[in-house]
Amino acid sequence: MTLKKKRVKLEDIARKLNISIATVSRALDENPRVKLSTREKVFKTAKMMGYMPNQIAKSLSSGKTNLIGVIIPRYDESFFIEVCRGIDRYVRKHNYKILISSSRNSFEFERENLISFERGLVDGIILSPTHETETFVHIKSIINKGIPVVLFDNIREEVSGADHVLIEDDKASFSAVEFLIKKGRKRIAFIGGIKEKKVFQDRYDGYKKAMTKHNIPIYEELILHCESLDRENEDTEIQDFFNNISAIPDAVFTCTDNYGLLTMKTLLKMGYKIPEQISVIGFGDLGLGEIFVPSMTCIAQPSFEMGEKAAELLINQFNEPNDVNHRKKVLKLKTELILRDST
Amino acid sequence: MTLKKKRVKLEDIARKLNISIATVSRALDENPRVKLSTREKVFKTAKMMGYMPNQIAKSLSSGKTNLIGVIIPRYDESFFIEVCRGIDRYVRKHNYKILISSSRNSFEFERENLISFERGLVDGIILSPTHETETFVHIKSIINKGIPVVLFDNIREEVSGADHVLIEDDKASFSAVEFLIKKGRKRIAFIGGIKEKKVFQDRYDGYKKAMTKHNIPIYEELILHCESLDRENEDTEIQDFFNNISAIPDAVFTCTDNYGLLTMKTLLKMGYKIPEQISVIGFGDLGLGEIFVPSMTCIAQPSFEMGEKAAELLINQFNEPNDVNHRKKVLKLKTELILRDST
DNA sequence: TATAATAATACAAACGTTTGCATTTTTTTA
DNA sequence: TAAAAAAATGCAAACGTTTGTATTATTATA
DSSP: OOOOOOOOHHHHHHHTTTTOHHHHHHHHHOTTTTTTHHHHHHHHHHHHHHHHHHHHHHHHSHHHHHHEEEEEESSHHHHHEEEEHHHHHHHTTTTTEEEEEEOOOHHHHHHHHHHHHTTTOOOOOEEEETTTOOOOOOHHHHTTOOEEEEEEOOOOGGOOOSSSEEEEEHHHHHHHHHHHTTTTSEEEEEEEOOOOOOHHHHHHHHHHHHHTTTTOOOOGGGEEEEOOEEEEEEHHHHHHHHHSSSOOEEEESSHHHHHHHHHHHHHTTOOOOOTOOOOEEEOOOOOOHSSSSSEEEEEEEEEHHHHHHHHHHHEEEEEEEOOOOOOOOOOEOOEEEEEOTTT | BBBBOOOOOOOHHHHHHHHHHHHHHHTTTTTTSHHHHHHHHHHHHHHHOOOOHHHHHHHHHHHHHOEEEEEOOOOSSSSHHHHHHHHHHHHHTOOOEEEEEOOTHHHHHHHHHHHHHTTOOOOOEEEEOOOOOOOOHHHHHHHHOOOEEEEEEOOOGGSSSEEEEEOOOEEEEEEHHHHHHTTOOOOOOEEEOOOOOOOHHHHHHHHHHHHTTTTTOOOOGGGGOOOOHHHHHHHHHHHHHHOOSOOSOOOESSSSHHHHHHHHHHHHHTOOOOTTTTTTEEOOOOSSSHHHOOOOOHHHHOHHHHHHHHHHHHHHOOOOOOOOTTOOEEEEEEEEEEETOOO
């Protein structure tokens, strides 16, 4: 039975070599102020003794933790995971790690997470607001404490007082719906998410604009604002929608990949032919649309890149003079309509 | 232009109230040694001044960071994300956060990640070894430093010197293949992943055992060990496999959900009927199998629970006397064959 | 009302680094 | 070869907490 060994610290190395802690610290830092021969001795001894620097002590002393807090509304949406991957990829190059929290679609959790990050654990925060987030005060309060913040996706004007990166949701959906119209479809259904969520509002707006521009009436019956917050309920909600519709549409524009896939599943099971009778478009393009049969036409949203860009904005803030009121930067990323078999 | 405010610390509260730092600290801790009236004054002042404890200082002082490091082979596999969700859910109840790193399927990255966690940033580590991981020394070295470690999934005997949680891969695939056989299928193809990965070896073993038990010949031609490490390549590898096969199988057992879906896609595009001509089984059951048309029969692996259990083992270690050589705990979780339309 | 017991608070070391400045050692210069 | 300059090292404070022990203030006891 071996007991836990004590960690070796600078002091241990210093004592063994009969030099001061300061010199050991500087030697390991390759500071030119210490003689080369000393540095070599220190490195050798450190290695021999199995020295590992204490990150916490370093952080306390330097005031930097090299951690970045990321708050997303939910884990089980590939979009957010992709964004996190993008963030991770970027920040690692700059020697940061990310700490991911889910706000579980709740403003209150979002606020709690934010507060827990206020305790000096992270050097900066990247956040995607929930649909419930209608105020900016909790974020502003963080910024006022001098903690850099970057937002992505689902930004309302009221919460936009920080650097952020997004796509033009309305334009993207406008062009997708217009594409359907130009293909001759007229009875176009819309499936969005929670009405309160900005991205879904924008995508709905795009849909309406396209319909209006081409003088196509918008029927309430063909509109579904999916209220579910998890996969299973989304499924039944969409099934119910199509089961209760009086006359089947000839196209469906959906606001997420998942809605699109669930729509295709439901319609296929009801016996409809895609795309012959009904076209379907998804939003996101996170891989599954390509595998489904028929493969799904999608608006491709650059999720990974969105993460990278958000990370870049944040790291840039680290290097800027700390001006709380600096002009906020907004990055709008391009989307693309990927044509596949469902249209 | 407002400049960054200085954080308020215990000292500031102490000075304002003309009491000592120690008393402030104890008051905020609700330590009964401080008078109630003092405690109340301290709380009020702390709130008024916007005090937020400094997590880093706390950690340095207490020797606990309340962070847990998680190392997974890749981000873009839902299985790992699900496990992370499970871990997160469990540890949050105990006031821990998780720090996720990807080893990108590389032993070298795994080792690097492990070393970076050795710098006192985390209180414990949960790791899923890559297919390249054939030795236990890097993990043993961590454990020897007194850092609790729990492994999950893909554990070889050689790396099993730590608590771990897994499923019985061989038995799960055995029963799935036997199910196909009992349904009258004989020409059963096997699609697995990287040959070096223990889980795929085990799943292959289960396949072979089932076939052998029922005296069905195993044809090399019907075996694919997918070597790709990303989605796109998996797709083409599977397409090639079926294009080059001399006579199509009447069933395909696959080792991940993704292989299963790609298989179905390929076969449907080739014009085959599922399940009439060919049955397909996937492994994992991470949601997509249910959406696909036809829906996919799957071995359901309790990913979320796997995460929870791994987290539980870890947190238990925190509370145990620190015995490096303690008897390792092994948890085997149940799988289940979920029958759907693809069989 | 002096003394003992208890309650409340303060002091200071510790956690493991970094770093400005002081000191010592070595090298250069005259 | 002594003084000046440069190089190498050391001292000690700082980062913001926690906590064991010492001290002071308050209450209880005789």
